[in-house]
Amino acid sequence: MSDFAKLAEAVFRGNAVSVKDLTQRFVDSGDDPMDIISQGLLAGMDIVSPKFKAGEMFVPEVMMSAKALSEGMKIVKPLITDKDLSVAKTIIIGTVAGDLHDIGKNLVVMILESGGFNVVDLGVDVAPAKFVAAIKEHDAKIVGMSALLTTTMLNMKETIDLINEEGLRDQVKILVGGAPVNKSFADQIGADGYCADAMAAKEMATKLFS
Ligand code: B1M
Numbered sequence: 035m036s037d038f039a040k041l042a043e044a045v046f047r048g049n050a051v052s053v054k055d056l057t058q059r060f061v062d063s064g065d066d067p068m069d070i071i072s073q074g075l076l077a078g079m080d081i082v083s084p085k086f087k088a089g090e091m092f093v094p095e096v097m098m099s100a101k102a103l104s105e106g107m108k109i110v111k112p113l114i115t116d117k118d119l120s121v122a123k124t125i126i127i128g129t130v131a132g133d134l135h136d137i138g139k140n141l142v143v144m145i146l147e148s149g150g151f152n153v154v155d156l157g158v159d160v161a162p163a164k165f166v167a168a169i170k171e172h173d174a175k176i177v178g179m180s181a182l183l184t185t186t187m188l189n190m191k192e193t194i195d196l197i198n199e200e201g202l203r204d205q206v207k208i209l210v211g212g213a214p215v216n217k218s219f220a221d222q223i224g225a226d227g228y229c230a231d232a233m234a235a236k237e238m239a240t241k242l243f244s
Contacts (some may be wrong), residue, residue, distance in 0.1 A: 041106070045078020048098025050105045050118040053078075057106040065177040067111065067113040071150070075106045083233050093141065096232070100144030107147065123243055124166045127178035128156030130189040135182035138212060138232075143231035151239060162189070162196040169202050176239055178229075181212040190215075191223040198224075207242045209235060 041060070044052035053075070059069045082099045085091040091099075125146055129139050136158045146153045155171050156164055165177060177197070181187040190210050195204055210220050211229040220228035226242075229235040 035111075038069070038077065041074030042077035042081065045075055045103045045106070048095060048102050050098075050102040053106045054109065055101040059108045061109060061113065063079075067110040070110050071107070071114075075103050075110070076148060076150065079103055079145070083145075084238070086231075087233050089166060092094070093170065097141055097144070100141065100148060103148050104144060107126040111114055121199040123150065124152045124154060124172050124173060124174045125176040125178055125239060126156065126165065127179045127180070128160035128165060128168075129158040129182075130186050130193060131159055132163045132189060133181050133183055133186035134158045135180070135212075138182070139180035142180065142229070142232040142235045145236050146178075149236045151188045162193040165193050166196055166200050166202065169197065169206055174206060176207050176209060176242060178209045178211070178235060181210070181215060181221060186212045187212065187214050187219065190225070194224050209238055211235060 037060070039055070041053065044056060055072060057074070060074065061067070066122065079099065082091060082096055085192045086096050086213040127146070129136050129141060143153050144154050154168060154174070156168055168174065169177060179190050179193060181190055194208060197206065199210070207226040209227045209229050210225045211231070215228060226236045229238055
């Protein structure tokens with residue numbers, strides 16, 4: 035097994051200690067940070083994604099892999115130059131106003147980051163105006179919203195309405211997700227896509243950016 039494959043394997047296994055150790059060793063031996071990310075860290079998540087989709091891995095295991103990956107990313111990210119990071123790949127995400135659930139949203143954030151996206155996480159209980167301000171500040175092309183309550187999912191529409199009113203709708207694609215949300219609701223409120231899970235969010239974002 036090549037050394038990068040060992041790093042990918044450690045990510046897949048969710049072994050954060052090993053990921054940190056191997057990543058640091060690659061950095062110390064002068065490997066290109068982008069190679070460490072693409073051939074090691076992200077390659078590990080590429081093993082996870084299809085297994086999660088196929089029901090061969092479950093949420094806690096995926097979260098361990100994503101956490102392990104983020105430990106490696108913490109080491110290499112400061113070494114990446116601006117030219118490596120595409121600003122066009124910025125995604126704003128948050129749990130909508132009135133809603134404090136963030137486990138699923140955090141998983142989505144980790145998976146999107148593992149896909150190489152620059153994710154601006156606004157946290158929970160995010161008011162429509164805060165989404166709008168973040169779109170303007172980061173010149174984002176994708177906005178992701180999460181809601182876990184049947185009451186707060188209505189705030190997704192409030193947010194989309196404000197994005198419309200502010201004249202930003204043509205600039206952004208809007209993806210929604212969360213347990214009570216489905217495709218028909220997403221269509222009804224004028225979102226561009228419904229994501230059943232974190233992998234779907236990554237796939238849709240990848241498609242929208244390509
Ligand atoms: Co709450 N809660 N909760 N809760 N809670 C639910 C959602 C509920 C279904 C439980 C129940 O009654 N059976 C129910 C909602 C009922 C309804 O609306 N019809 C409920 C309720 C009622 C409440 C309170 C009102 C309870 C109370 O205080 N009386 C309260 C509300 C607080 C508030 O938000 N204002 C409340 C509080 C809490 C806790 C704080 C205790 C805790 C949240 C902790 C936290 O998030 N930090 C909590 C939890 C943990 C849950 C359950 C048990 C689990 C949710 C979860 O984390 N799932 C939940 C019951 C359930 O769903 N079985 C429940 C795991 C997570 C990985 O899945 O979030 O669906 P999920 O995310 C998935 C996808 O949906 C998708 O990808 C994720 C990963 O694959 N996805 C996205 C999610 N967001 C996305 C965004 C995207 C794309 C995909 O953007 C592009």
